[in-house]
Structures are given as structure tokens and as C-alpha cells.
Amino acid sequence: MLENRFNPLWHDVDFANYDTVNSKIFDDITPLPYMSVRELVEPYVNNLKGEFLGAKNGFLWNGVTDEMTDAQLQKNLSSIQNTPQY
Structure with missing residues (x-):
């Protein structure tokens, strides 16, 4: 299929034994x-920008939180x- 992106759950067709007389030409x-x-x-x-998340043990933490990702998806x-x- 296209770029090897075949999903067998979407295409449960037996291509080897396909009957074009009764099923038409691959209409399913x-x-x-x-x-x-x-x-x-x-x-x-992918367009989310990291922001300052805090400081701990002398390190400054910068990044994207799960909440930011969830909000973008919603x-x-x-x-x-x-x-x-x-």
C-alpha cells in the first residue's frame, strides 16, 4: 500500500482471492x-515551547509539562x- 502504511484492521480483504464479479473492483x-x-x-x-518549570538542587528546569500538552490537544x-x- 502507500509507503508500507497498511493497516490490516482497516483492510480485511483477501486480495489473492478477490472476486471482482460479485464484489466489484475493490470498492470495499x-x-x-x-x-x-x-x-x-x-x-x-511540536510547536510547544518549553518554559521555566522551577529550580531544584541548583538546576534550572525548563520544559513542557503534561498539562501543557493536554491543553494543546484539547x-x-x-x-x-x-x-x-x-
């Missing part, structure tokens, strides 16, 4: 490439859900 498959959850959400969280949830792969 989709050309959508498989995307993992990580690939679906990366465009929405803000864009409808866009993520509107993708065909969702």
Missing part, C-alpha cells in the same frame, strides 16, 4: 494510509477528530 477498501496516534497529534504539539481536538485516519 480505502486508500488512506495508516497513521499512529503519535503521527496524528505531532503537528499540534484545544485542537476537533481538528484531530476531523482527519480520516481518526
Whole structure:
């Protein structure tokens, strides 16, 4: 399939024994490439910038928290859900 992104759960078609007379020409498959959850959400969280999280034992901690990531995903949830792969 496309770039080896075949998902057998989406395509339960036996291609070797496909009957084009009764089932038409592959009308029960989709050309959508498989995307993992990580690939679906990366465009929405890759733009997060780290911020100051605090100081501990002489170190300054800078980064992105789980709450920041969750808030970004919640803000864009409808866009993520509107993708065909969702």
C-alpha cells in the first residue's frame, strides 16, 4: 500500500482471492494510509515551547509539562477528530 502504511484492521480483504464479479473492483477498501496516534497529534504539539518549570538542587528546569500538552490537544481536538485516519 502507500509507503508500507497498511493497516490490516482497516483492510480485511483477501486480495489473492478477490472476486471482482460479485464484489466489484475493490470498492470495499480505502486508500488512506495508516497513521499512529503519535503521527496524528505531532503537528499540534511540536510547536510547544518549553518554559521555566522551577529550580531544584541548583538546576534550572525548563520544559513542557503534561498539562501543557493536554491543553494543546484539547484545544485542537476537533481538528484531530476531523482527519480520516481518526
